[in-house]
Amino acid sequence: MRVALNKKLDADPTAWKIVEGKLYLNLNKAVQKKWLSDVPTHLATANRVWSGIQGVSIAQLDAE
Numbered sequence: 173m174r175v176a177l178n179k180k181l182d183a184d185p186t187a188w189k190i191v192e193g194k195l196y197l198n199l200n201k202a203v204q205k206k207w208l209s210d211v212p213t214h215l216a217t218a219n220r221v222w223s224g225i226q227g228v229s230i231a232q233l234d235a236e
Contacts, residue, residue: 175218
């Protein structure tokens with residue numbers, strides 16, 4: 173979910189879901205609940221955004 177929002181954060185290891193063989197972690201259970209409300213849209217957005225932030229540090233993203 174955070175990648176879909178153009179952010180990188182640590183994840184809660186108990187807030188996870190496997191979708192089509194891939195493991196997805198969320199910040200916490202509350203964020204996971206929102207993410208689960210529309211997984212296809214959040215994944216599409218996150219996949220689009222990831223290519224632009226993959227090599228960017230958390231500090232750089234937070235400064236934007």
